[in-house]
Amino acid sequence: MGEVIGEFKSVTKRFGSAVALDGLNLKICRGINGLIGPNGAGKTTAIRLSLGLIKPDAGCAELFGLDCWNNSLAIRGRVGVLYEKLAFYDNLSGLEQLRLMAKLKGASDSVVKLRKLLCLVELDESAHGRRVGGYSAGMRQRLGLAQALLGKPELVILDEPTANLDPLNRAKILDLVVFLSREHGISFLISSHILPELEKVCDNFILMNKGKLLRQGVLEQMLDKSSLLSVVKFVVRVQPIEAVAALLGDEGYVEDLLVIDDSLHVTVKDATLFKQRLPLLVGQVGASLDEVRMVRSDLESVFKSAVTEKGA
Amino acid sequence: MSARANLALLRAEVGKVWASPILEITVALMAVMTLMSVQPITELVRHSDFSSVFRSAVMGSVSATAASLMLPWVIMCGVLMALSFARDYESGLMQSVLSTPVSRKTFFTVKFFAVVLPLMLLSWLLTTFFVGLSFYSDLLMVLRFSLCVLPVSFLSLMFCGGLGVLVALVVKRTIPAVLTSLLANFFIWYPANIDTEWLLREGVGYVNYLCLTPHEGALVFLDRLLGIVPMGISQIEDALQFTLSTSSFAVLLIFYACVLVIPLFVYFIRRFEVCE
């Protein structure tokens, strides 16, 4: 993990009887952070809290070493944000909207620079002077992104940044995020449900569920943790396949067993036990073990296993 | 945040709140109400009395105009304030703007005055224009009297607006907030529609206290500022609206103007959570 620029310390937030954040502890690092979790995990609440829009009931949220509620103005000057729910002054043109936001952020409102920014997020030039109220969802998304990038913020928070975009433009936006992070040193906190995309661009992941942090770290750490603690998939090439399959089927730690072509696809709850038991079982039926390969888990499988873990 | 940024936000808010056709509808409504209220002089009078009769006619026109404008104030201020706050909350615009370095104080103030100031200015301009059109032989007098509409409309609109904001921050949904604000403001305005002098002469007791309601109080205060003396005062000289001093009505109106707005302002900057 890189340098920590934000931290939630035992943050609790309730809305009536509903607990949105339940003693949440997390760290936002320099670089690109992926914030993942199922619906209702408390991601958006955490984002709002980090911008001082809501006040924590308990605990403390900090960004750049400043308390998010008490120093929200200073924080908001250093953060750009794109919300999932996009809202603009619909009577203004895209350029006017951006100009207004630039003034509010104390950034340069030079028209040339703002046009460049709109072009950077690939908002068609003909749309710059059109009323935002007439924009399509994709255009609004791009305008929102341009707005978030105004004034060279230190941290950009993107809540579902690629929603409403086609796959080609999704890739472009993510390339832009990587470019800005690597070349301009802008950190990102991206909340998204499109996990393969996050996996490609993020340096650090924060996995939340039910208002709590489940896991945090770089992808490798998440995967290691996952392979130790939860289900892991192995591909086993063995002859004769049926006899070994029958024995494995009786093993308690085996979650799932599939015979695909000449391989056994085994999903196990305890990888260590499986690695110990497999040679014994193969020897028991006198089979020949040609290959054992652990299928590398992806973020999606980590996500699934983590949120379905007991007590998660 | 710089003054330039505050002005840019105010401009954007005014543009949004008064987007077509809201301004046009308001102007039409206010113009109709104003025109109906200008009172021409309909008597032959002694030449030596003419200047005082003329003065009374101008004062009466301004007073009657303000009384007629109270309904547009109640409707438009209540509706627009509820619409402005609740719609921004519901649509997420409040969240977007408050995610920039705009303080809550600035945001609340800008949103509030984006509704109140144009309504106040419109009231004054239309009053001056239509009363002036009838009495342009002494425009200075018309201007002097119509200026009295400014503080009264400001204080009345502060109250109507405060009620609108209260409803918007509690209800948080655009359509219910607008309807509730309209009803609440209308309900509070209604006593100002009652002919208190006539009822006082008839001996209806509770009417004595109607002058203490926000809008009736505003009208009495305006009459006091204009210097209008009611007819037949001897019959009802003990009534509160004639015994209370002008400054008492000023204090009363300032109280009504602040009673909702200041607590709401403090609540908004200290405790209000933007979580739509």
Place this chain on the structure above:
Amino acid sequence: MRINSTVRLGLIVLILGVVLLFSVLSTHVGYSYKATIGRVEPGDTFAYGLFLAPVGVGNISLDGETVVMGPEMDGPEDATFVTFVRLVVVSPSGETLVDMEGIVPFSVSVDFTERGEYVVYVTNLGDETVPIPVAAEFPRDNGVVNREADKFLVSIILTVSGTAILCIGLSATLLIKPKKAVGRPVADAV
């Protein structure tokens, strides 16, 4: 279509013009105003003030009919006085519109072309002290003539200019294309 500020200005001016126009067209100067101010000594002059808009031709009448207190128990009763008077009507700008002598009752036609106070001077040239009631009368069938000409003119100006501004604004919206953008996507945009 984007409604620009010119369209909105035009619309507002047009609304004001139309509202004023309807108001002017639907109101009519009062039928008759009459006043009596005490009794006029021989040789004395009474001055009446009449505030009027430029409503066109009306009549200033001295009909000599007034109400007097009758003998005891009879209460007020109508009475008609006949006397010799001088009538002077001065317009708000100070121009003398009428200066004549006559025997009450009589009536004189006056063209009211200005807004303001018309001063009606009545001098009792007779030998008796009498009340001299003065009336301004506008026949109901005069229709258009007795409308406020100045307001009508303003309403027409507002309506026409509002329509013109509105048309200019609409034309600008429909005909003028938005300016082409000049920016190019470059890395230094942020």
